[in-house]
Amino acid sequence: MVIVVVLVSWVIGNTFDNLSTRGIASGFSFLQSTAGFGISTSLIEFSEASSIGRAFWVGLLNTLLVSAISVALATILGFAFGVARFSGNWLLARLAAVYVETLRNIPLLLQIFFWYFAVLRSLPSPRQSFDLMGLFFLNNRGFYVPALEIFDGGGWLLSVLIALLITAFWQRQQKLISRSCSGMAVLLLVLVFANAGISVPVLRSFNFIGGAVLSPELVALVIALSTYTAAFIAEIVRAGIQSVPRGQIEAANALSLSNKDRMRFVVIPQALRVIVPLLTNQYLNLTKNSSLAAAIAFPDLVSVFAGTVLNITGQAIEIIGITMAVYLTISLAIAMAMNAFNRTTAMRGLSP
């Protein structure tokens, strides 16, 4: 105990001595100073005149954006491939197996490079964009999508809609076999559109205007993270499905449930008991792996804050400390949310 205290105080004292001899400032006042650099992708207003503190938020929001989209896509893809491995269709089952074995056995960084350099940066220029239904455009400057523009009074309606969708989803979770009615949501959606418009990207001379653009870095990162993690999730889903006792499937068959209903109402809900805790790990891995964004210069938290800002200020201890604390917080928040989901949904009927 005494040794530990002495050692820690020596390390701290030594650090402060060295910092002052090299003229590196300490403390968190750097957060208020002007950034002096631009950031390519930002969810909030940001310019060179903004503060470093704001750059931190830009990075954090970008990390959260990439993680959230990738988690959603990885889950959908992972479940699809996991279920496909049980398909009666030989080709589909084999394709799913090949997908899993390929994607999970190639390093993630390499996959990010592949999607960024070999695919997205090699796309044609905006004039020769890939055109999907005249609404979506893919070219070497990014992925152009229609965007929702909200006029006066549309904002609160949108929030009501989102709240309603969440409640509807929750009720579906609680009442497993009911056929959900989303008529109310549709009605509200119409109301939202009455107060909002959709802006479609249009080609003007050399580039598109209107709509929203997802940068090639963002698209590459999202594709790589979600397809890579989906391979692991597919294996987890497969294990989960195999963990459901045979008798359950026989009982569902004896009740003449269709294959789809048997999967949806009997097998998957019980497979979730195995799947959810393992899924939590994958979500945590994905979020932490999103820091590989730095390799293709996508401005995530690590790239902006632990990269650019660190180079400018040199305050490694504070910056790395903050960054680590942020990832720790995000991870713990995800774990808590997943544990809550596990308790309320996956473990339904198991605890008396």
Next chain:
Amino acid sequence: MSDPVIKVEQVHKWFGTHQALDGVDLSVNTGERIVVCGPSGSGKSTLVRCMNGLETVESGRITVNQIDLAGGTTAVEQVRKSVGMVFQQFNLFPHLTVEENLCLAPVRGLGLSEIEAKERAEKYLKRVHIPEQATKFPLQLSGGQQQRVAIARALCMEPKIMLFDEPTSALDPEMIKEVLDVIAELAADGMTMVCVTHEMGLARAMADRIVFLDEGQIVEEASPLEFFDSPKSDRTKQFLSRIL
């Protein structure tokens, strides 16, 4: 006599190199109550599981309500809608409440509205004497109660035929009676039933016919009176002497 509702003709079934059924012929008439018995490994469970397509057969033919079970998925699904099954291990869905267990198939498979399905669930829970357990989860119930829920779940499809695969074998002795009572009541109501059981009391009380299986073959088919009091084959005599 009317056409048999279940007709099993020259059925052979192998599990790998083990022959489970060896040329079985059996027909069940509407309203008839058949008890299938025999030593373990004799193929009696397999025979019953073949009757709703849970097992497929290598040769021979099984028809239920004139539908050939070899006729693909739609034929099998159609048969299963009119055949209820109760398993040894209950196989209730543990993540669903009792009521949801009962409503799932009627809502998804028969297209009943939720209200209709709930009314039906209530009706059949009363019939198995546990209407008060509707909102509980299966694991909160005793084994006997779970098996009665399983019977109610099968009845909610309003089947023409009920199959029982050793319904009391996984129960504690003091719970067997409550389940047997429910089965006996069903039999008294004229339900067509095929029941695999070791409960010779049940066999004597409710069976119209007892089928004795050994090594995948039907050794003896007789009324309970003949079966218990004057069995013809030596194998049956041996079996009865061991269990009675």
